[in-house]
Amino acid sequence: MGLTSNHLRHAIRAIQKDVDAMGxxxxxxxxxxxxxxxxxxxxxxxxxxxxxxxxxxxxxGRACMEAAKAMTKVSGSSFGTLMGISxxxxxxxxxxxxxxxxxxxxxxxxxxxxxxxxxxxxxxxDKTILDSLEAIRRACTELDRPDTVLSASVEAATDALYSxxxxxxxxxxxxxxxxxxxxxxxxxxxxxxxxxxxx
Amino acid sequence: MKKLxxxxxxxxxxVLDGLQLAHPDVFKVDGETGRMLRKTTPSxxxxxxxxxxxxxxxxxxxxxxxxxxxxxxxxxxxFASPDMNPMLEAITHADDGxxxxxxxxxxxxxxxxxxxxxxxxxxxxxxxxxVIVSDDVASASADKAExxxxxxxxxxxxxxxxxxxxxxxDLAAVVAATQKAADSCRSIGVALGSCVVPQAGKPTFEIADxxxxxxxxxxxxxxxxxxxxxxxxxxxxxxxxxxxxxLELKTGDKVSxxxxxxGATPNEELYILFRAAQSILKGKGIDLVQPLxxxxxxxxxxxxxxxxxxxxxxxxxxxxxxxxxxxxxxx
Numbered sequence: 040m041g042l043t044s045n046h047l048r049h050a051i052r053a054i055q056k057d058v059d060a061m062g063x064x065x066x067x068x069x070x071x072x073x074x075x076x077x078x079x080x081x082x083x084x085x086x087x088x089x090x091x092x093x094x095x096x097x098x099x100g101r102a103c104m105e106a107a108k109a110m111t112k113v114s115g116s117s118f119g120t121l122m123g124i125s126x127x128x129x130x131x132x133x134x135x136x137x138x139x140x141x142x143x144x145x146x147x148x149x150x151x152x153x154x155x156x157x158x159x160x161x162x163x164x165d166k167t168i169l170d171s172l173e174a175i176r177r178a179c180t181e182l183d184r185p186d187t188v189l190s191a192s193v194e195a196a197t198d199a200l201y202s203x204x205x206x207x208x209x210x211x212x213x214x215x216x217x218x219x220x221x222x223x224x225x226x227x228x229x230x231x232x233x234x235x236x237x238x
Numbered sequence: 239m240k241k242l243x244x245x246x247x248x249x250x251x252x253v254l255d256g257l258q259l260a261h262p263d264v265f266k267v268d269g270e271t272g273r274m275l276r277k278t279t280p281s282x283x284x285x286x287x288x289x290x291x292x293x294x295x296x297x298x299x300x301x302x303x304x305x306x307x308x309x310x311x312x313x314x315x316x317f318a319s320p321d322m323n324p325m326l327e328a329i330t331h332a333d334d335g336x337x338x339x340x341x342x343x344x345x346x347x348x349x350x351x352x353x354x355x356x357x358x359x360x361x362x363x364x365x366x367x368x369v370i371v372s373d374d375v376a377s378a379s380a381d382k383a384e385x386x387x388x389x390x391x392x393x394x395x396x397x398x399x400x401x402x403x404x405x406x407x408d409l410a411a412v413v414a415a416t417q418k419a420a421d422s423c424r425s426i427g428v429a430l431g432s433c434v435v436p437q438a439g440k441p442t443f444e445i446a447d448x449x450x451x452x453x454x455x456x457x458x459x460x461x462x463x464x465x466x467x468x469x470x471x472x473x474x475x476x477x478x479x480x481x482x483x484x485l486e487l488k489t490g491d492k493v494s495x496x497x498x499x500x501g502a503t504p505n506e507e508l509y510i511l512f513r514a515a516q517s518i519l520k521g522k523g524i525d526l527v528q529p530l531x532x533x534x535x536x537x538x539x540x541x542x543x544x545x546x547x548x549x550x551x552x553x554x555x556x557x558x559x560x561x562x563x564x565x566x567x568x569x
Contacts, residue, residue, distance in 0.1 A: 108358070111323060113321070120322075123354055131361070134361060158353060158354075160346075
């Protein structure tokens with residue numbers, strides 16, 4: 040038993056079902072800090088992915104690659120590109136495999152974080168989705184069951200959101216607002232939490 | 239905003255359609271995205287060359303699809319990188335099993351999306367390699383050259399890459415020639431008036447009637463200095479002072495030079511600039527080969543010009559002179 044393309048299909052559909060409400064909230068948060076298009080990116084991206092969910096191949100790597108293509112078809116927010124980069128990083132590691140042991144999830148998240156840091160230029164501690172994912176990566180280490188992986192991930196994403204709330208954004212457009220971002224939630228970090236909660 | 243256009247949202251697609259209708263033997267709009275322009279008759283049995291970037295700079299990027307130039311090109315919105323999908327379409331369409339060189343301007347979105355497209359291509363067993371062009375000396379100092387933007391030097395790099403591929407060189411050799419071209423170019427621009435992005439509807443920047451900005455980027459990025467208008471000869475002397483030192487030219491060295499219009503400046507004025515720049519090169523005993531004067535890399539209706547100097551060795555000189563067929567290329 041492990042992570043398969045079926046899980047990916049399920050996750051895409053589950054998130055897409057809630058994405059309109061999620062999108063409104065994220066647009067509102069992003070309008071204060073960024074260019075206000077995070078919600079739009081999420082809505083379009085998940086609608087695109089849902090449209091191809093049934094056709095995703097069983098090869099998990101190839102399925103991630105097709106999902107990355109669909110996600111990145113919405114230009115605009117860097118969030119779409121970063122999701123594409125993470126999916127691609129995972130695709131490269133899992134090409135040719137149908138079932139990924141849950142115990143490998145932590146390492147795969149680590150690969151995605153590395154790829155996003157290399158391409159996007161952010162570091163851990165900048166108050167971005169990387170900090171959420173790093174918390175999730177740590178929480179999932181040595182977990183090997185889907186239910187514990189999911190509950191630990193939701194908890195980690197929520198903890199990360201709260202622990203960074205009182206720190207300033209240090210990269211991207213939000214950085215310009217500096218200390219004014221103290222007390223505000225990073226829209227990308229909220230997106231991660233909301234996506235996991237939808238599962 | 240005064241533009242000859244229909245709905246702003248259709249701006250790019252209508253230009254692409256116009257290109258393929260006007261030159262059906264050269265250009266074909268293709269791909270699921272409709273944002274991939276390719277040669278009507280693909281080349282086979284050799285390395286392919288692709289590029290891509292934001293729109294609004296014709297002839298660069300998409301305008302240089304043609305024999306001896308680009309095989310295919312990904313097209314973004316005005317001044318905005320295409321997403322990864324048309325880039326991947328350009329790569330997979332152009333590849334004939336011999337690999338693909340991607341000529342990419344040094345902009346965050348373009349680089350990130352092309353890197354992703356190259357990785358995706360790799361998963362389809364296509365080898366695609368990026369060559370990054372960062373020729374604008376005004377955008378960062380020499381010790382931070384990796385931060386410099388890609389501007390009109392892209393024209394030379396596309397030409398060299400296309401010629402090396404057309405000659406039948408293998409992927410490593412085409413990449414090497416393309417990289418050498420990128421390393422041998424230095425550019426700087428000067429802006430006199432702003433451009434207008436159709437969907438923005440208002441000027442990208444403000445500049446007074448009697449001012450010019452030296453070193454401004456092709457999307458209106460801030461330059462090195464804003465000054466009162468000066469005579470062309472004095473301006474060119476200043477521009478060449480920025481461009482030439484890093485090339486470390488010696489008497490007898492060969493260069494090509496592109497005096498490029500940014501969109502709204504007449505050819506007449508480009509030749510006034512060329513005259514002055516040519517005289518500076520001559521005074522230094524530098525051999526000017528195959529000069530280019532005209533609109534090659536524009537910024538919509540921005541008024542102004544840029545000067546690019548490319549240091550040549552025998553191979554680059556030969557590749558620059560190689561035939562290329564395209565409605566825009568004037569060698």
